[in-house]
Amino acid sequence: MKDLSVIETIxxxxxxxxxxxxxxxxxxxxxxxxxxxxxxxxxxxxAVMGSTHSLWQALSSAVKLPVLFLATLIVCxxxxxxxxxxxxxxxxxxxxxxxxxxAITVTAVLLLSFAPISMFFLLTTSHYQxxxxxxxxxxxxxxxxxVLFLSQGMRVVSASGVEGAGARHMVLRLxxxxxxxxxxxxxxxxxxxxxxxxxxFELFRQLGGNFYTNIIASIGEILGFVVVR
Amino acid sequence: MRDQPxxxxxxxxxxxxxxxxxxxxxxxxxxxxxxxxxxAPSGPGPQPALPPSPAAEPGAAPLASGPGGxxxxxxxxxxxxxxxxxxxxxGLRPGEAGWTxxxxxxxxxxxxxxGRLLLVLAVLTVLVNIPINRYGTSLARIMxxxxxxxxxxGLVLKGSGPEIYVLEDDKLRWISSLDAFEFxxxxxxxxxxxxDSFLEDFERGKPIHVLLKCLSSPHIYALExxxxxWIKDIPTFEAEGYVWEDVKMVDCGxxxxxxxxxxxxxxxxxxxxx
Numbered sequence: 001m002k003d004l005s006v007i008e009t010i011x012x013x014x015x016x017x018x019x020x021x022x023x024x025x026x027x028x029x030x031x032x033x034x035x036x037x038x039x040x041x042x043x044x045x046x047a048v049m050g051s052t053h054s055l056w057q058a059l060s061s062a063v064k065l066p067v068l069f070l071a072t073l074i075v076c077x078x079x080x081x082x083x084x085x086x087x088x089x090x091x092x093x094x095x096x097x098x099x100x101x102x103a104i105t106v107t108a109v110l111l112l113s114f115a116p117i118s119m120f121f122l123l124t125t126s127h128y129q130x131x132x133x134x135x136x137x138x139x140x141x142x143x144x145x146x147v148l149f150l151s152q153g154m155r156v157v158s159a160s161g162v163e164g165a166g167a168r169h170m171v172l173r174l175x176x177x178x179x180x181x182x183x184x185x186x187x188x189x190x191x192x193x194x195x196x197x198x199x200x201f202e203l204f205r206q207l208g209g210n211f212y213t214n215i216i217a218s219i220g221e222i223l224g225f226v227v228v229r
Numbered sequence: 230m231r232d233q234p235x236x237x238x239x240x241x242x243x244x245x246x247x248x249x250x251x252x253x254x255x256x257x258x259x260x261x262x263x264x265x266x267x268x269a270p271s272g273p274g275p276q277p278a279l280p281p282s283p284a285a286e287p288g289a290a291p292l293a294s295g296p297g298g299x300x301x302x303x304x305x306x307x308x309x310x311x312x313x314x315x316x317x318x319x320g321l322r323p324g325e326a327g328w329t330x331x332x333x334x335x336x337x338x339x340x341x342x343x344g345r346l347l348l349v350l351a352v353l354t355v356l357v358n359i360p361i362n363r364y365g366t367s368l369a370r371i372m373x374x375x376x377x378x379x380x381x382x383g384l385v386l387k388g389s390g391p392e393i394y395v396l397e398d399d400k401l402r403w404i405s406s407l408d409a410f411e412f413x414x415x416x417x418x419x420x421x422x423x424x425d426s427f428l429e430d431f432e433r434g435k436p437i438h439v440l441l442k443c444l445s446s447p448h449i450y451a452l453e454x455x456x457x458x459w460i461k462d463i464p465t466f467e468a469e470g471y472v473w474e475d476v477k478m479v480d481c482g483x484x485x486x487x488x489x490x491x492x493x494x495x496x497x498x499x500x501x502x503x
Contacts, residue, residue, distance in 0.1 A: 112350070
């Protein structure tokens with residue numbers, strides 16, 4: 001419960017939180033609290049998503065959703081760090097990771113807040129494509145809010161290094177695109193999270209296709225243009 | 230008054246006052262001529278101080294002294310140009326020099342609220358996953374499947390009748406017996422109950438039979454609708470598309486107890502018993 005109090009600091013006193021990251025105050029404690037909170041929230045949302053298929057899928061998604069975000073963090077954080085250093089930043093890698101963890105925590109909190117809605121649709125509709133697109137939309141909203149926090153945090157944390165601030169801002173924007181792209185590909189690799197009702201439970205599906213064509217096909221099916229096979 | 234010779238010489242007090250007036254006027258002129266200082270208010274009432282900007286200088290010019298620094302004439306009502314709208318200064322944005330974070334907001338026990346929400350959602354998630362009927366279906370999966378199916382090979386479907394089909398190459402293949410269903414490894418939880426109209430959208434393919442054979446007999450039978458159909462010979466077996474992996478070994482007594490159906494081909498003659 002103590003670790004969850006970091007949520008209040010992030011949501012209500014975010015600038016103080018960012019300033020403390022800039023000053024390097026209590027970074028390990030902050031990162032641990034954010035990590036625990038994020039894992040708990042993401043695991044629960046994963047379980048809600050997977051419940052539409054089977055108990056095994058619920059358990060599997062509860063493990064895979066935190067892994068998805070942490071894997072994306074591990075894959076993407078060195079890029080942000082080294083590009084920031086290239087353009088004059090004096091932040092440490094730990095500070096960068098703390099900022100990205102802040103974004104992940106905000107995303108996880110918002111996902112948890114969407115969990116009742118997701119559960120409501122889980123109980124009242126069984127249209128797989130609709131449920132999938134609903135979750136994609138929820139993830140887009142929560143992820144967007146998360147990277148907005150990251151952007152604000154990066155502005156505060158990099159205040160002391162004025163030189164190259166414009167370039168670093170551009171780097172951050174490009175990095176957010178890369179982050180979204182890597183995240184969607186990791187999600188595709190770790191799928192299924194919901195589990196098509198006509199298919200057996202599988203921990204991982206065979207590779208092939210990609211996230212974007214699948215989403216377009218799902219939209220096409222909902223609109224009645226195609227049948228996903 | 231001092232220029233009139235007929236007038237009496239000014240008194241000491243008047244001279245002191247004149248000197249004081251001149252000193253004040255010089256001081257005022259010097260202040261208005263200075264670019265760093267804002268213009269002095271000209272009206273009697275208080276006026277807001279303008280920020281130091283080029284726009285403030287034209288308003289101050291009429292009050293300035295002449296180029297030579299001589300004493301200006303008696304003050305006249307100054308016609309001021311319209312004061313441009315003063316835009317408020319943009320606040321410092323986070324990260325800019327001089328920015329300080331806003332005051333801390335008081336705590337609202339959000340951590341405890343999040344903990345409770347987490348707990349409630351965890352309990353709900355467990356509840357919706359608990360099987361609630363004799364088929365082991367939970368609340369989360371109790372809605373009918375027909376709108377949720379992803380059409381693919383291997384999809385097992387059942388309409389309102391007892392027949393069970395499997396979808397292969399966009400064709401529905403009827404699974405002709407329980408033996409065949411079990412022999413091919415299908416499970417009841419794979420069966421999706423759909424509307425009959427959904428089944429009618431698909432072409433019918435070859436039925437799926439299981440082939441039965443017992444150890445002490447060379448004959449092979451196809452099980453269909455609970456009857457055994459004798460397959461006349463190997464060429465017929467192969468012509469029907471069967472392979473040896475389709476053959477299930479069973480007890481000879483069980484095989485003998487099954488009633489005979491039409492042989493394959495139908496003109497093969499009376500079927501031998503195993």
